[in-house]
Amino acid sequence: MRCSSYFLPTLKENPSEAKVPSHRLMLRSGMIRMVTAGVYNWLPLGLRVIRKVENIVREEMDKAGAQEVFMPMVQPAELWQETGRWDKYDTGLLLKFKDRHDHAACLGPTHEEIVTDLFRGNVKSYREVPVMLYQIQTKFRDETRPRFGIMRGREFMMKDCYSFDINPENALKSYNIMKDAYHKIFTRLGLDYRVVLSDSGDIGGDLSEEFQVLAENGEDDLLFDPNGEYAVNVEKHNPEKCNIPEDELQKAKGIEVGNIFYLGETYSKPMKAQIRLQDGSDVNAFMGCYGIGVSRTVAAAIEQNNDEKGIVWSKEMAPFNVGLINLRIKDDECNKVAEEMYELMQQKGIEVLYDDRDENAGTKFANMDLIGLPWQAVIGPKSIKNGEIEWKNRKTDEHINLPIGTFPEGI
RNA sequence: CGGGGAGUGGCGCAGUCUGGUAGCGCAUCUGGUUUGGGACCAGAGGGUCGUAGGUUCGAAUCCUAUCUCCCCGACCA
Structure with a gap:
């Protein structure tokens, strides 16, 4: 979505x-x-x-x-x-x-x-x-x-x-x-x-x-x-x-x-x-x-x-598994990677909410934290130049970078 | 149902005491600059103050009634 x-x-x-x-x-x-x-x-x-x-x-x-x-x-x-x-x-x-x-x-x-x-x-x-x-x-x-x-x-x-x-x-x-x-x-x-x-x-x-x-x-x-x-x-x-x-x-x-x-x-x-x-x-x-x-x-x-930031859903109850955040909707590279990841997750049956709006990073982070999906996949210029996407676990607040197209364990 | 609090643009609130026909922040729309934690500049639209009566030259503001929401209690297969 x-x-x-x-x-x-x-x-x-x-x-x-x-x-x-x-x-x-x-x-x-x-x-x-x-x-x-x-x-x-x-x-x-x-x-x-x-x-x-x-x-x-x-x-x-x-x-x-x-x-x-x-x-x-x-x-x-x-x-x-x-x-x-x-x-x-x-x-x-x-x-x-x-x-x-x-x-x-x-x-x-x-x-x-x-x-x-x-x-x-x-x-x-x-x-x-x-x-x-x-x-x-x-x-x-x-x-x-x-x-x-x-x-x-x-x-x-x-x-x-x-x-x-x-x-x-x-x-x-x-x-x-x-x-x-x-x-x-x-x-x-x-x-x-x-x-x-x-x-x-x-x-x-x-x-x-x-x-x-x-x-x-x-x-x-x-x-x-x-x-x-x-x-x-x-x-x-x-x-x-x-x-x-x-x-x-x-x-x-x-x-x-x-x-x-x-x-x-x-x-x-x-x-x-x-x-x-x-x-x-x-x-x-x-x-x-x-x-x-x-x-x-x-x-x-x-x-x-x-x-203090919002809801923290369990895997079983979460409305979506992953919140995909595209930080720069107007950047061709970011957009391309985000669209590909969005497609890939859908193919894999991972329920994904894709924030494709032209908003500030802070707005998107705050919103996604509020909604409380178990995982956030952050796509921005910093990480994709290394061929990576940043994954954040909402519950533990752990951040890990993974190669584009791969997923954290237990997703 | 008893007690208390509150109703003012979508949301959060100020103004009410000491009547002079409404203001702020956020949100929205337009243009521009931005873009790793709710960004900035300029401009625009949107309410007649829960509702109904009353007092008054004049009511968001005072009076009466009523509706609604929230909190505490009672209630809660």
């Missing part, structure tokens, strides 16, 4: 409304723009990062045996009335409205009702389970106080997965398969995270764990013992069940990027989602649900990886 034709509106100054690094940097680097409180446009650069996260999530979900579906954003009131959640959320996050037939509906904040309805209408036999269905989709929760950019938005991108089994034992197997997949996902994304026990809240069920990215600006308070025996969200902390002395517990702030719930019959019972067993009897499906805040994960990664 060429900067000269890329829709990438960067900001030199900090927008006044952005108080945390991720929000500030996402606005400045041209990843997002706010439409209204908690609702954002994702611009091309930001969307590329979202897609990277989505693809990793998708790969690991598929490997774990889950199957991708796509459920509706608009959900009829009836299904929510079946579980009692229509009235329960009357004061809160459900954004309700009526269609032209005066039919009550809501924007989906989560999909337990929808997926349970899908399951009960189409799965009847123990032979057909376990079933794990997931989607990556926009959610809407009418939060009373959206904040920190997309960290707590009202509309956001989420991966939600649901499992169905014939008994608690099998359901826990599904739960653990998902837990394992989550470890793989957050490890691949290069995030420093902890798994903590959490309160199930309104979703119900009796076992839930959260995947928390450690960050100063996290909204959740965590407690864990250094040996890893005990780790909780403070809302779940129970001194009686904790063998560790209070003063030996470590405290940390976390951003909840994923959570997994064992639901049991919470939804299948009121919605009569039953499975016929070998002996001809029917049992309620034992369910689990598993969420990952895809857009929030992007913010969490930035909270954890930034410096």
